[in-house]
Amino acid sequence: MHEPMNDGRPIFVQIAEHIENEILEGSLAELGQVPSTNQFAAFYKINPATAAKGVNVLVNEGILFKKRGIGMFVAEHAREKLIEKRKRTFFKDYVAAMLREAEKLDITKKALIHMIEDGQ
Amino acid sequence: MTAEIKADHVSLRLGKQNVLSDLSFQLKGDKIYGLLGRNGAGKTSLLSLLASFREPTEGTILINGEIPFENDRVMSRVNFVYGRDQSSETEKVKGMLEFAERYRPNWDGAYALKLVKRFKLPMDQKVNALSKGKQSALDVVIGLASRTPVTIFDEAYLGMDAPSRSIFYEELIKDYAEHPRCMILSTHLISEVASLMEEVMIIDRGKLLLHESVDSLMAHGLSVTGPVEQVDALTRDLHVLKEQQLGRTKSVMIYGQLESARQSEFEAAGLELGPISLQELFIYLTEHEGEEA
Structure with missing residues (x-):
């Protein structure tokens, strides 16, 4: 059972950070597909709207991009961008x-x- | 069709008691709503109005534009799951599922069987011979597999142990994601379901205290901790929900929109800022005079 989403900060922020970490650690490769918001919702037992909000933070920052009808993917140079941001x-x-x-x-x-x- | 529930100046009197007073709200869209309130606040009374079990004394309730009371079209679209007394229910588990299948147009039999397995419910046992937790699990199975456009779970977990509740929350969110519908959860176990809800309504002594998205409600709560004098000086004009002091350190919980300039001022003064959980916010917002520790 996963209950990591209770360190007090908004859950969507934690979702975004979780995806960022996966990209930084290389378990999500550039141009690779990201789990769907429904998968995040089921895994962490959170509302799908919250999961979508977290994913959208990264879309707005250019870390993820959406392929219509297929899903969400990691953008090129996402890792570099994240390293700059975290630094x-x-x-x-x-x-x-x-x-x-x-x-x-x-x-x-x-x-x-x-x-x-x-x-x- | 997306469900829409509208309550317009709804009051309910039972005998001489005002159970609900002048409630107005709108639940728009297929979201998961939390209904929170203390014991006797009127949660179940409100939900029983939505489920057409009763009529309001004053005001109107509309579900998709129609009055639900004694209205078959609306009633078949609303499912009210609550911890009812089943001590005289001699039907078997299997029979209960068959009954639901006949009555609920969106019934998913394969899904119901999958849930029966997950909750380890014995198909051939009579309902009144099941433990309270298993009876609740059966109600949850029927509530989920019915896929009604409006599904209400009023403390549906009664008697369920922690692993069973965990299965309930997991299945609820998975099935909601695949088949979005209006779900209303009424619960006292706030910390367990806080992350499932998108909007929250708090009722207190029959009145609607607030109706907000969980995000915005959480953004309104802040705890401030630091040396007594500084905390007092900087939070004097704010809505303080709760104060605690330990030696020279004081911690206050404040409620309201705080501009970022003000937050920076707090941080510059070396005060520690932190979030308040939904459960804590609920406790302090519904605490009445004379109850504080």
Whole structure:
């Protein structure tokens, strides 16, 4: 049973992000077909209108495109576009939060850089 | 045909009690609607009006432009599934399905059998010998396989265990996706069905409190957490639903449209902003004076 859609953010945002991750990780290839909104709805037990809203976010960003009567596909260069997009929010989403936590724990910048370089 | 339900200044009095007061709303299109309300708020009374079990004392209800009460054409298109007492129902499961097949023009027998298997219902057993959970499952099977243009599930899950409820939600959304129709879910298990609904109506003490899309309702709720003084100063003019304090940290739940400039102001002050779940919104919006902890 799948119940991932309850981290508090709007469900359509989580659907869009889920598809983005699949593209970034390569499990959805460029020009490959994306599951239908009904399949998303059944899999996650969400309203099909919500699933469609999530998919449409990505259509509007040019990540997915629609072939009439056939379905939804991943656009060319979608991965590149997504990497650019995620990089823009990487600092705010990950680095800023890490710096705040480090400050709370009195971890110096130097120690932090050390951790990153050593990978532990 | 897409279903359309219209209630115009509907009131219902039973004896001296005003059960429903002046409800007006429109359900337009094949969507999944949630009807939420506390115990005794009038949910089942409202649904029984839609299902033609009763007539309103005042006002009118129209389903596809027709008054449903004692109207065969409308009644065969509306299915009201609720936790009824079946202690004297000696018909077998099989017989119940056959009866539904005769009465429901859109009946899908193959689908009904598939659901019977999923819910592990014994075809040859009498209904009153089934457990409450299995009786509910049978009602759900008939409700889904009837494919009526208006399908109402009023706490249809009574007695069903968590795995059975999960099957119910899964089948409901799958079948709705393939055969869109107007579905109305009335439930107390809000967190279980929040993601299934497209629009929500909340009724409180017989009155319609709100009718909105789930998205817009969720967008109206926000929790703000931070140091007491700052939270107080920044949320003074807002509609606060609930306040909680732990030491020097205060958390308030606010309700209403918040401009993004205002949100940025909160963030700049180091306050933590978060969403409120539909269940929490429901609890605080329908909490009456003297009930708070």
